[in-house]
Amino acid sequence: MKFSFISLLCVMLFCSLESAAQKKGSSHAISLHALTEFEPTTSNWKLVKSVSFSPTSDQKSFEPGEGILLALPVKPDTGHLFTKMQHSDLELEFDFAVAKQSNSGVYLQGRYEVQIFDSWGVEKPAFYDCGGIYQRWDESRSPKKGFEGNAPTQNACKEPGAWQHFKIKFQAPRFDKNGQKTANAKFIRVELNGVTVQENVDVTGPTRSAAFEDERALGPIMFQGDHGPVAIQNIRYCFL
Known part of the structure; x- marks a missing residue:
């Protein structure tokens, strides 16, 4: 009886560890049938089923529905979009489209930004171009x-x-x-349209316009919604 009890405990522990490992390595697609996986936000964020930005002008159009996140910032509604999910090490994938000369960004843990920007045709990209790790900012410097x-x-x-x-x-x-x-945040790799544009980049603290000025072990994904029109779809993440 004693042996059976110990065996049962071992099996339960193994199953628990296995379940945790599966959760850590499993991929999750954020549903865009509603905004239930995000914190409440301002009306600049909406769900649509199609969107079109002109490549040569500021013309844009969209069709209400589901499946695509669309940010159309109009003051005072220029809030950012935060996931309810809090993450540590993460692999994140998503599709995006920007209007001509538009600007946005995705912040890992709400603190460290990879820039989303209309950088079409730029010969020598800077930190503020698409795929850049945005700079930090200190008013006292x-x-x-x-x-x-x-x-x-x-x-x-x-x-x-x-x-x-x-x-x-x-x-x-x-x-x-x-x-x-004991160790800085790090972008191990950033791929834009299948091209590696960042590799093993340490970030010593929150980048400019981060939602939080401190650093913690966990934080949400944040999509910037105050600079210009941007559409986002097919968001997937995997805990590492």
Whole structure:
């Protein structure tokens, strides 16, 4: 009887560990039939079933429905979109389209930004171009308040209005038992339209316009909604 009880405990522990491992490595698609996987937001974010941005002008159109997130910021409704999910190490993929000269971004843990921007035709991309790791900002620094930031290795951006694809592998900052940071956040790899544009880039703290100024082990995905029209679909993530 004693042996059977110990065996049962071992089986339960094994199953529990196996379940946790499956959860850690499994892929999840965020449903865009409603906004239930996101925190409440302002009306600049809506669900549509189709969207069109002109590659040569500011003309745009959309059809109400489901399946695509669309941000159309109009003051005062310029809020950002946050997932209810909080993450540590993560692999994130999604498709996006921007209007001509539009600007947005995706923030891992709400703190570290990969830039979304209409960089079509740019010969020498900077940190603020599409696929760039945005710079940090410190009002007390003089004379240059902006610092760090990492330009994409090349411009892999498509023309405005075209659907594009990001694949981002992110490593969260590490902390000891006293809450002291022992390792910076890191973008292990950023792929834009199948091209690796960032690799093993440390980020020493939250980038400019982050939702949070501190650093923690967990945080939400944030899509920036205050700069210009952007459409997002096919969002998937995997805990690493």
